[in-house]
Amino acid sequence: MTTTDTPASAVRPPGPDRSWLPLGALEHATFCLRQAVLMLRDGAWADDGATVTGSAAHQRVDDGRSLSLRGGRVHHRVALRSDTLRLHGFADAVERGAEGQLRPVEHKSTGRYLHAARIQALGQAVCLAEMTGQPVTEAVVYVRVDKQRHVFPVTDSSIGEVAQAAARLERALTSPTLPPVTVAPAACRRCSLQLICLPLAQLP
């Protein structure tokens, strides 16, 4: 499996400007920088059961609808961008609470890679704050398998984590070599790119 459901290369902006990064790539890069580069630079993608399940989960919120929710509204599939961090992509949902507070919601089929999904959702929060001029203090990852909402505070420190993840990925994309294999072998066994990456062949 990969950590997300959309080939990162599929959401690259058109044209030669490669310095813009898709928000989904932040998740890949946090989980495995090598995976992110394989997908984004080399166009690698392979489906497995997990990616198909995840894709189906996303389709439920990719309909562009707006609904009432707990006194506020939820908007599905909202386009986002940050000119500051040069990020672009979509939030599965953006909630506007009863008091007007905004928060992005990223849907995941499992919570296995929550640490990586958190960076993606925080990146969405950065975009949302920049686009609206409103403070965005929370980012949410909703895990479908157990219907849990994981709420993460948006702080200067967490915004710094997003900026560092983007900078790390940009550096890796311009390197002539692939990043090394750094994730645990158990994670590689669940990665749909393992036949392209060949992680065991890279180990000393």
Ligand code: SF4
């Ligand atoms: S097989 Fe392992 S090292 Fe290779 S891309 Fe997948 S997670 Fe990363």
